[in-house]
Amino acid sequence: MSAEQVLGEVAKDAAFYAASGGGMTVSGGEPLLQADFTAALLAGAKRQGFHTALDTCGFASWETVDAVRRDVDVFLYDVKLLDDARHRAFTGVTNVPILSNLRALCAAGHRVVLRVPVIPGVNDDAGNLAALAAFGAGLPHLAGVDLLPYHHIGADKYARLDRAYPMPDTAPPSAERMTEIARFLGEHGLPVGTGPGR
Amino acid sequence: MMTERVRRLRRESLEARPAISTERAELVTAFYREHEGRLSPPLLRASCFAHLMAHQTVWIGPDDLIVGEKGPAPKATPTYPELCCHSLADLDLLDSREKIPFAVSPQARGVYEREIIPFWRGRSQREHLFAAMTDEWKAAYEAGVFTEFMEQRAPGHTVLDDKIYHRGMRAVVADIDRRLADLERTADPDALMTMPRQDELHAMRICAEALIRFAERHAERARELAATERDPARRAELERVAEVCTRVPAEAPRDFHEALQAYWFVHLGVTTELNTWDAFSPGRLDQHLAPFYARGLADGSLTRGRAEELLQCLWIKFNNQPAPPKVGVTAAESGTYTDFAQIGFGGLTREGRDGTNDVTYLLLEVTEEMRLLQPSASVQVSAASPDALLRRAARIIRTGFGQPSLFNADRIVEELVRQGKSLEDARCGGSSGCVEVGAFGKENYNLTGYFNLPKVLELALHDGVDPRTGRRLGPATGDPRGFAGFDDLFAAFERQLRHLVDVKVRGNDVIERLYASRMPAPFLSLLIDDCVARGRDYHSGGARYNTTYIQGVGVGTITDCLSALKHHVYDERTLTMDALLAALDTDFAGAERLRLMLVNRTPRYGNDDDRADALMRRVFEAYFAAVDGRPNTKGGRYAINLLPTTVHVYFGSVLGASADGRHAGKPLSEGISPVQGADRHGPTAVMRSAAKLDHGRTGGTLLNQKFTPALLADDAGLEGLVKLVRGYFALGGHHVQFNVVDAATLRDAQAHPEEHRDLIVRVAGYSDYFCDLGRSLQDEIIERTEHASI
Numbered sequence: 012m013s014a015e016q017v018l019g020e021v022a023k024d025a026a027f028y029a030a031s032g033g034g035m036t037v038s039g040g041e042p043l044l045q046a047d048f049t050a051a052l053l054a055g056a057k058r059q060g061f062h063t064a065l066d067t068c069g070f071a072s073w074e075t076v077d078a079v080r081r082d083v084d085v086f087l088y089d090v091k092l093l094d095d096a097r098h099r100a101f102t103g104v105t106n107v108p109i110l111s112n113l114r115a116l117c118a119a120g121h122r123v124v125l126r127v128p129v130i131p132g133v134n135d136d137a138g139n140l141a142a143l144a145a146f147g148a149g150l151p152h153l154a155g156v157d158l159l160p161y162h163h164i165g166a167d168k169y170a171r172l173d174r175a176y177p178m179p180d181t182a183p184p185s186a187e188r189m190t191e192i193a194r195f196l197g198e199h200g201l202p203v204g205t206g207p208g209r
Numbered sequence: 210m211m212t213e214r215v216r217r218l219r220r221e222s223l224e225a226r227p228a229i230s231t232e233r234a235e236l237v238t239a240f241y242r243e244h245e246g247r248l249s250p251p252l253l254r255a256s257c258f259a260h261l262m263a264h265q266t267v268w269i270g271p272d273d274l275i276v277g278e279k280g281p282a283p284k285a286t287p288t289y290p291e292l293c294c295h296s297l298a299d300l301d302l303l304d305s306r307e308k309i310p311f312a313v314s315p316q317a318r319g320v321y322e323r324e325i326i327p328f329w330r331g332r333s334q335r336e337h338l339f340a341a342m343t344d345e346w347k348a349a350y351e352a353g354v355f356t357e358f359m360e361q362r363a364p365g366h367t368v369l370d371d372k373i374y375h376r377g378m379r380a381v382v383a384d385i386d387r388r389l390a391d392l393e394r395t396a397d398p399d400a401l402m403t404m405p406r407q408d409e410l411h412a413m414r415i416c417a418e419a420l421i422r423f424a425e426r427h428a429e430r431a432r433e434l435a436a437t438e439r440d441p442a443r444r445a446e447l448e449r450v451a452e453v454c455t456r457v458p459a460e461a462p463r464d465f466h467e468a469l470q471a472y473w474f475v476h477l478g479v480t481t482e483l484n485t486w487d488a489f490s491p492g493r494l495d496q497h498l499a500p501f502y503a504r505g506l507a508d509g510s511l512t513r514g515r516a517e518e519l520l521q522c523l524w525i526k527f528n529n530q531p532a533p534p535k536v537g538v539t540a541a542e543s544g545t546y547t548d549f550a551q552i553g554f555g556g557l558t559r560e561g562r563d564g565t566n567d568v569t570y571l572l573l574e575v576t577e578e579m580r581l582l583q584p585s586a587s588v589q590v591s592a593a594s595p596d597a598l599l600r601r602a603a604r605i606i607r608t609g610f611g612q613p614s615l616f617n618a619d620r621i622v623e624e625l626v627r628q629g630k631s632l633e634d635a636r637c638g639g640s641s642g643c644v645e646v647g648a649f650g651k652e653n654y655n656l657t658g659y660f661n662l663p664k665v666l667e668l669a670l671h672d673g674v675d676p677r678t679g680r681r682l683g684p685a686t687g688d689p690r691g692f693a694g695f696d697d698l699f700a701a702f703e704r705q706l707r708h709l710v711d712v713k714v715r716g717n718d719v720i721e722r723l724y725a726s727r728m729p730a731p732f733l734s735l736l737i738d739d740c741v742a743r744g745r746d747y748h749s750g751g752a753r754y755n756t757t758y759i760q761g762v763g764v765g766t767i768t769d770c771l772s773a774l775k776h777h778v779y780d781e782r783t784l785t786m787d788a789l790l791a792a793l794d795t796d797f798a799g800a801e802r803l804r805l806m807l808v809n810r811t812p813r814y815g816n817d818d819d820r821a822d823a824l825m826r827r828v829f830e831a832y833f834a835a836v837d838g839r840p841n842t843k844g845g846r847y848a849i850n851l852l853p854t855t856v857h858v859y860f861g862s863v864l865g866a867s868a869d870g871r872h873a874g875k876p877l878s879e880g881i882s883p884v885q886g887a888d889r890h891g892p893t894a895v896m897r898s899a900a901k902l903d904h905g906r907t908g909g910t911l912l913n914q915k916f917t918p919a920l921l922a923d924d925a926g927l928e929g930l931v932k933l934v935r936g937y938f939a940l941g942g943h944h945v946q947f948n949v950v951d952a953a954t955l956r957d958a959q960a961h962p963e964e965h966r967d968l969i970v971r972v973a974g975y976s977d978y979f980c981d982l983g984r985s986l987q988d989e990i991i992e993r994t995e996h997a998s999i
Binding site for chain 2: 030
């Protein structure tokens, strides 16, 4: 599919964007892995006057982020673990460019919503939450923090792909625990919501 | 807030078991026995109405503030033997059927057996009507090509404007007297009309006086009750009721209470005169009541709470009147207690400005609190309506009882103006019943029957012969195996369609005249402009505007069928016509792979796929061309609308397997919604497909969407719903309604109905108790696509 074809699909809902202020969200996978295509989509959407959002984990060079950022109205930016060693252990990559890109975007005045998956036993410990709070408090004009409770919806897909689901024993966090974490981050000045938000 | 009184009234209304009352039948029969043949039809009907108003039981319940029932007690349901007379078998069925029963006492059964049935045998309107129909009409009717609304209920589909709030019946009588005096002075150019104007006008006069008498009898009864009432508070209320009933409808109402009571008497009059289809309602109640409300608050005679309680009492009255029970096979078409009284709020003013006012929000509050089947609430949304109105409506929608439904007020004005209404009359009109539009207080608009579009295609595929019965219903349009291409097939469909619409319209012409000549409606004529001015009955072209509708059903199904034929047989040639017909005629026996290919590998309506949607438009144009603009018998014209009520279940039951992979006998798609489960690209794609239809050239379309409660639980979801509606209306949609329930809840309700008696779902143009629906309709509602996200 070409970027034009995708934009053609996107444009079909123009009447609804006009009513809602909504628009196009580019997500993935990781859209910045296909940076040129993503850039073409975002630029095309902005040409047509649509609101744009980029759902990214931020693992990319600054040059890549820099090339798309002027066409992004809001970044939905994943932050999982602040400790680089643990980040490497669970995701396989360093979080250094992720955090530096995030700082740079916020410093440049972009609208950024942090998206934090809450995964029991992985990133919901006091240490990571404290580090997250401290890091978040240092970001200027953060537009929001969405806490996304871990869920098992992917397990069925793994099964159908004949792949072993690596975390069958991890239970979703309780509603109480989610509220607790939200309260903790909120007390540190982070603009927290508990669901997908803007 | 519900007061204790309203709580009691509501509980009584919910718990009262609908029963057949023979009072009306006995009064009408006694009257006809004595007077039939001695009076001209208008005078006979008017005098019969006066007889009813003078002798019907007057019921005032211990908590009533708004008074008057159609029968001798709440939910004691009158019958209309002069229109259609229940047989003993009908009564036994009503009494014993599991769904929508009506209790029939041994006494009532006896009265029918001894007096009612013997007198009306061979005389009822229904018998006259069927006797007048051609074999061709009967064959198509029996095959389920179309239904006939007027075969057991009188046409009377209309809604009131604001006139009763400004002028009482005495003023109308004065108008009539002036008109009669004019007629004496000048020669009537239409003196040779079937019915002399003098008779029509005298009949109307009798009816106006009769309603005043009916109100007086309520005043008398209230005074009697007050005289023996020990509780001083209730005594004062009864004295007030007596005062109100003395004032209205004879004179114009002076305050909020009188305004509501004036409407209710008029409502009882209309629905007692004839068993009108349907949905007679006060129309723009918020605008009608706003002056009374403002004045009452200003002079201290009314509080918001009192206004709310009075409105709630009116809501109870609506809910106390089950739809007149059907006779014969029609019971299979539509099983519901609701009589489709839809009251619309918001919309536009006569000047074209936003009509939302304080009473609008009060009425929405009443709707939310009462959670009753009737009346059904709608919100008329224009570009000028505030988002706050839509948000308020959405908060009620998410509570999951299917109300209010939402209408595009701007598009409705366009629809009405296209039909020839003045701009002001169009702005004062709106939707009613299910989704159909009308110029309130000025139009006789009649739904005359549903039209089974997929059945017509089935005939085109079988050379005009119904494969179910082997009976010829349409012209011989050829063996489809010999068609050179899709256009030949479509041409055959169009020929069948035109022929069967001709049959339906010829039948309607005869039926409309039967009503005009045998069953005039002089009381209703008092209320609809310009019957008095013209001295013509509502059924004889007295109304300013006269529209006859035939409602197309199965748009989604026929589109997908045509798409499957075009795609597989003609374009891709994955299938021969012969193989397809063989599969259809055996209901896909041994051809499950073929069936799944048709289901899954066909461009289908509801996905914003032009390959399918272009065919939907082609069907629309063919149907529009066959119906719209034809003259009716009242000086008006035909128009189409696209709504099913519940008939898509019946229409499916008479249709064999279809090319969209649907098994024989299964329901059709409903309204303009896609085939159940065919839409795979979310609600905006459904709406984009639906908006490709030219709603402006219809008199109403119905789009159903279902959401799970979880989706609308938070403000973001609610806002999403509001914007979704705005988007659909910006695209030109006429109406959308939402079912907010999850399938698990519905399945549980199916298994344990006793635990879900209060579960109300949107069925089609109305809401109903889920547990009162038949199994197949329940299944279908469960099946309707649940959209996981907006």
